[in-house]
Amino acid sequence: MIRFIAVRLLGAIVVVWLVSVVTFLIFQIVPTLSHTSPVYYYIGKIPFPPDSIQMKALTHRFGFDLPLYAQYWHFLSGILFGQTITDGVSTPIQCSAPCFGYSFRQHQLVGTMMATAAPVTISMCIGAAILWLIGGVAVGTFSALKPGSLVDRVGMTGSLAAVSLPIFFTGPLLLLIFEYTLGVLPDVSYLPITQDPAQWLRSMILPWVSLAFLFGALYARLTRSNMIETMGEDYIRTARAKGLSRPTVIVRHGLRAAITPIVTIFGIDLGTLVGSTVITETVFNLRGLGYLSIQAIQQSDLPVILGVTIIAAVVLVIANFIVDILYAFIDPRVTVY
Amino acid sequence: MSLPRGELEVVGESEKLAKKTTTGTSIVGRSLWSIAWRRLRKDRVAMAAGVVIILLVLIAIFADQLSALYGQNYLEHHAVGAGSLLDPATNLPTGTLGGISASHWFGVSPVLGQDIMTQLMQGARVSLVISGLATALSLIIGVSLGLIAGFYRGWVDTIISRVMDVLLSFPTLLLSLSLIAVVSILSNAVFVRFAIIIFVLGFFGWPYIGRIVRGQVLSLREKEFVDAARSLGGGSGWIMAREIMPNLIGPILVYTSLTIPTNMLGEAGLSYLGVGVPPPIPSWGQMLSDAGNYFQVDPMYLIFPGLVIFISVLAFNLFGDGLRDALDPKSTR
Numbered sequence: 001m002i003r004f005i006a007v008r009l010l011g012a013i014v015v016v017w018l019v020s021v022v023t024f025l026i027f028q029i030v031p032t033l034s035h036t037s038p039v040y041y042y043i044g045k046i047p048f049p050p051d052s053i054q055m056k057a058l059t060h061r062f063g064f065d066l067p068l069y070a071q072y073w074h075f076l077s078g079i080l081f082g083q084t085i086t087d088g089v090s091t092p093i094q095c096s097a098p099c100f101g102y103s104f105r106q107h108q109l110v111g112t113m114m115a116t117a118a119p120v121t122i123s124m125c126i127g128a129a130i131l132w133l134i135g136g137v138a139v140g141t142f143s144a145l146k147p148g149s150l151v152d153r154v155g156m157t158g159s160l161a162a163v164s165l166p167i168f169f170t171g172p173l174l175l176l177i178f179e180y181t182l183g184v185l186p187d188v189s190y191l192p193i194t195q196d197p198a199q200w201l202r203s204m205i206l207p208w209v210s211l212a213f214l215f216g217a218l219y220a221r222l223t224r225s226n227m228i229e230t231m232g233e234d235y236i237r238t239a240r241a242k243g244l245s246r247p248t249v250i251v252r253h254g255l256r257a258a259i260t261p262i263v264t265i266f267g268i269d270l271g272t273l274v275g276s277t278v279i280t281e282t283v284f285n286l287r288g289l290g291y292l293s294i295q296a297i298q299q300s301d302l303p304v305i306l307g308v309t310i311i312a313a314v315v316l317v318i319a320n321f322i323v324d325i326l327y328a329f330i331d332p333r334v335t336v337y
Numbered sequence: 338m339s340l341p342r343g344e345l346e347v348v349g350e351s352e353k354l355a356k357k358t359t360t361g362t363s364i365v366g367r368s369l370w371s372i373a374w375r376r377l378r379k380d381r382v383a384m385a386a387g388v389v390i391i392l393l394v395l396i397a398i399f400a401d402q403l404s405a406l407y408g409q410n411y412l413e414h415h416a417v418g419a420g421s422l423l424d425p426a427t428n429l430p431t432g433t434l435g436g437i438s439a440s441h442w443f444g445v446s447p448v449l450g451q452d453i454m455t456q457l458m459q460g461a462r463v464s465l466v467i468s469g470l471a472t473a474l475s476l477i478i479g480v481s482l483g484l485i486a487g488f489y490r491g492w493v494d495t496i497i498s499r500v501m502d503v504l505l506s507f508p509t510l511l512l513s514l515s516l517i518a519v520v521s522i523l524s525n526a527v528f529v530r531f532a533i534i535i536f537v538l539g540f541f542g543w544p545y546i547g548r549i550v551r552g553q554v555l556s557l558r559e560k561e562f563v564d565a566a567r568s569l570g571g572g573s574g575w576i577m578a579r580e581i582m583p584n585l586i587g588p589i590l591v592y593t594s595l596t597i598p599t600n601m602l603g604e605a606g607l608s609y610l611g612v613g614v615p616p617p618i619p620s621w622g623q624m625l626s627d628a629g630n631y632f633q634v635d636p637m638y639l640i641f642p643g644l645v646i647f648i649s650v651l652a653f654n655l656f657g658d659g660l661r662d663a664l665d666p667k668s669t670r
Contacts, residue, residue, distance in 0.1 A: 011502075015507075022507075027515070164602075164647055164650035166622075166647075168606070169647065276509075276510040278514070279606050297612075300518065309512065312511055316508060
């Protein structure tokens with residue numbers, strides 16, 4: 001077991017490292033090809049001609065005159081050990097590990113920016129995940145109880161319809177209905193849960209619902225097919241024969257076995273979601289990690305893009321890791337080597 | 338879904354046999370494909386979805402001709418002057434429901450006053466070309482690498498499987514956005530933008546089909562017909578192409594019909610975020626992004642493109658779903 005965990009952990013670290021290299025290279029190699037100075041990615045349009053003293057000074061300040069591996073190491077060591085950020089004029093900023101650098105566009109530490117944005121994304125992801133897990137499993141179970149029935153057909157066609165709805169259509173539609181037409185949700189601007197739980201809930205409910213539609217569909221279909229298979233097993237008949245009520249059998253014996261594979265997908269989906277909230281946050285005007293990343297991409301703000309991408313990779317890899325370990329515990333057939 | 342190649346070969350014979358036996362006994366030998374087709378034909382939902390897909394493809398192919406027939410040009414603005422269809426005070430379409438009229442069936446867009454229906458027809462072209470080519474790219478990489486990994490096993494399989502694992506745990510959307518942003522600094526050509534969108538959608542999608550194919554090949558390569566082919570002197574290339582590949586067509590077809598809608602949504606999403614196809618080329622995502630600014634005052638501009646995406650994606654999903662049921666040997670439908 002220890003070896004299994006160690007191997008998976010090593011794999012997870014390699015993936016995160018690879019993501020950091022790939023993202024770093026995307027923004028280092030392409031400018032070189034296009035003869036744009038990478039300085040552009042830190043401070044935007046450069047008023048100085050390429051060979052001027054100012055330009056050389058800036059290139060040196062950001063370390064772009066160093067070889068590529070040294071630049072990468074500088075970035076990596078910042079994350080691992082922290083670093084002191086200086087622009088040579090103002091007082092140096094002490095940035096302790098994990099230090100993702102400094103956004104010269106926003107004049108803020110990337111770590112601080114991400115820490116401010118993260119609660120929005122986390123609120124959104126966790127709430128949506130709970131909703132789609134419960135909703136999806138419920139729809140799937142009811143569909144599986146009478147395969148081919150009206151409930152089943154509506155549930156399954158409905159779930160295919162839900163997965164075909166882009167969030168940038170459902171989002172504005174929900175806003176139009178609930179905020180503007182019915183006026184049920186008059187103000188959906190975000191406030192932290194610690195500050196105003198009611199307002200937090202109001203701002204989150206529509207993103208949750210639209211994400212749950214999109215993700216829950218898969219769970220409904222999976223639960224249904226697993227459930228149909230499980231309910232055909234002999235032990236289900238045995239449980240009924242020994243006098244247990246139908247609901248007890250469905251929940252305690254059927255659902256319990258059918259839900260095991262769903263754990264895997266749930267973990268990975270949740271991990272993936274953290275890195276793909278860009279569209280949802282844009283639709284609902286939430287200032288989370290997704291908003292941060294699209295803003296950074298539009299401004300070519302390299303340190304922020306690197307930071308958010310690495311965090312997204314870390315979350316995804318941790319989710320994968322937990323799922324692997326959990327799965328080995330839940331399903332004894334998984335070989336632990 | 339796997340079947341020995343022999344059964345594929347007897348399609349013609351079984352039809353002859355079927356004719357012979359119509360008067361006598363009712364036992365008819367059928368290939369998996371004819372069974373699948375019979376099942377699919379009975380599935381009314383899947384057939385309806387298939388018709389929608391064919392219509393969509395026809396609209397995309399003949400978008401220019403249909404626009405000419407309908408009498409509108411998707412680039413034409415109806416914003417200023419005598420022919421303006423917009424309220425000068427608000428820049429919103431005049432008339433009911435976003436300016437729906439006999440000459441503009443879906444109305445016109447706010448601010449520019451462009452005809453929405455012809456824009457949607459052009460958007461269908463963009464959507465289908467990008468999602469189709471991206472799916473093809475995923476298929477080419479995924480099927481060939483999955484085939485190689487499953488067939489040769491050993492260290493080749495280890496490397497390919499690890500690469501797939503790593504790619505599947507990448508924050509794909511963020512990397513795609515970064516890649517597109519950087520490439521568009523390099524070149525703003527329309528062709529380059531199309532190519533990079535197709536590349537990111539296709540490249541990050543191949544591990545999914547790669548895994549499916551690898552799994553299928555791992556079990557197929559142990560089948561007797563592979564041993565038979567080998568003992569008759571068939572080389573690895575021959576066996577992969579002629580013995581194993583035909584058995585993969587079922588899963589590949591299902592995967593294709595379920596990946597095209599995913600890529601349609603992907604393309605629309607990128608366009609929504611402003612990194613899709615560059616204007617003035619119309620795309621569904623970009624129309625919805627624009628509509629997001631006016632949905633409170635001009636909801637029809639949101640609803641038409643939204644419904645078109647929804648119907649198109651749903652049609653592909655329903656068809657793929659029906660196809661999967663039809664090709665599943667365990668299915669009794």
